[in-house]
Amino acid sequence: MGEKKASGNKITGFFKWLAADIADIGTTFTDGSWKTKLSYLIMGGGQLLRGQYARGIAFLALECGMLWFIFGFGMNYLKDFLTLGTKGRGFNPDGTISYGDNSFFILLYGLLTIIVIIALILVWRLNLRDNRNSERLLKEGKHLPSNRKDLHSLLDQNFDKTLLALPLLGIFVFTALPIIFMICVAFTNYDFNHQPPAQLFQWVGLENFRNIVTVGGKGNFGGTFFTVLLWTLVWAFFATFLNYFLGMGVAILINKKGVKLKKLWRTILVMTIAVPQFVSLLYVGKMFASDGLVNSYLIKWGIIEKAIPFWTNPTYARILIIVINLWIGIPYMMLIATGLLMNIPADLYESARIDGANQFQMFMKITLPYMLFVTGPFLLTSFIGNLNNFNVIFLLNQGQPQSMKLTGGAGYTDLLVTWLYKMTINDTNYKMAAVIGIMVFLVTAVISLVVYNFLPSVKDEEGFQ
């Protein structure tokens, strides 16, 4: 209830701010000199006339560039945005192939154009505000900052803009824009039968989402989705907590008073972090294959008669993956725990010993609470990381064993992300891949929000005494 009220306030606040902003644009125009008024049409015009060439040129260049992009390029795509193209591939009167519309680029560049238009409006607003500030400064009889000072400020007061410009551009083009694009794809029928440039794809609304929660329907996406989701959660739970406690255990063993060669033990364990995973995991995956080393030796020694189907039996495969993941995960947790264990004040243990506590009680009452408190955020990020742990699953057995009961090439050890990958690569079923991606996001976001609000170290930074 409280949250709803707060968001309500935010919305009314936003509209109030918007109204004030529009009013401000008006007063800037009516009160402004002709130089400012010129800037309404030619951005940076006012600045140029006042001698602030650096700013003026920057604004003018931005305006020209964006307008050129919008009208010279983007509009061709944006105009078809609502239909994603109407003209399929066909033949020209002279017999050559005409390609018609390309839905993919209409969607991608249409989105880009919308964003550029928004950006243009924001830059335009910035330009007006800058004009207004300059006018006020002049009215007060002060000097405007010189060009030199403007440029120098990019290394000083405005250094953040210099630092963030390129990273922001990179993240926008190669992360944000593709994600927005794929979210849109989830609402289209972009798949194997609708592949540009040969075919068009269209908006289909919520059909794909209905598909993924319908058990037993067309293609049984729902059944597969819930199977895979359940395994993903089970996997993430075991992978996180087994690694956590066993890693901590190993760290305590190595840290024990009197154990020599501490560095050697750690170095041996860290080998699995150092060796690239594609070497170690691929090799270990092969060790457990039906013709791999483990099975051959077990047969040779007469312990078993037929090869154990490590990777083709769903239950064996799942258990084995969790076990092999320990091999990768324990060292990582061991490194973290080693540093933290040393931070626990020794006198805590001392006084516990005097009170007659044994090792186990000390672990439960001192070590564990401290570790849980300090590593709460780590547990969360590591859980999320395991939800998306592509490498371990894919390098070990590619999500096998596959089954006729599961659709989209999914197997019983597939995580949502590996299923997404298969859907993109093998099935070229982009629409469902996009839906799964959004589902992964939802799972991640819900878990993060819930856990984050329960974390003691977030609530109370000084809590542990």
Place this chain on the structure above:
Amino acid sequence: MKAKKRAGLTVTYIVLILISIIWLFPFFCLVLQSFRSYQGEFGGMVNYLVPKKFSLDSYKFLFQEGSQYTRWYTNTLIIAFVTALLQTIVVICVSYALSRMRFAGRRALMNVWLVLGMFPGFLTMICLYFLLKQLGLTQAGAVPGLILINVASSGMGYYVCKGYFDTIPKSLDEAARIDGASRAQILVQMIIPLAKPIIIYTALVSFMAPWCDYIFASYVAFGHSDSYNVAVAMQRWVWTNDYQGYFTRFCAGGILVAIPVTILFMCLQKYYVEGVTGGAVKG
């Protein structure tokens, strides 16, 4: 009491030795199998571990004429070096701006990045592929393409580095500013030297990541074997060619990759531990 303690220690040692054996055994097997003779025995999967005759057949194969192994190795080296260099610079820039500067929209920016980070990376694969294709950076141009993709999104991985910057007292900055230093000078002359451990950590992690990059690398280089990196190429050897006896060749190729990377990691282990521990506590 003393006997009990000694017994405890003995048990500890036994457990540690067992763990060490389990941990090293696969690597031991890997090395042994890479020395199996290709001609005399067989290069695929066999049912014994110790080769009947040690030979360098598999290693020779990697460097013989017509083998693209050196090409793949160079590709990966180039990707790893350039990515490590550029990514470290980007991360430092972003971390400094977010740690030291207060600007409008800072919180919003961090939240948006957090939300973007919750989407799985492979979701956007198809879109990135077409973006790269527009720039001519797929297939033959896959190496620069991969570098571009690696570096472009690296700004979002600022958490550990920013966390470290936050621990450097702000009063140092203020003192330097009173002395007339600009923000840029503070970053280059003061913060970077002070943050050496975390910078080495960032560089190390971003250097090691491309060696394992299979998913995207195989997609971007699709079908153009000159642009493969080692991970993609070795993967294909194991999965599609192992019945032809490529298994021992994979072992040999994998070892040649693992040795330099492992040595590098072991040398910089100290910094890695520092970064990982710092990152874990701050989240």
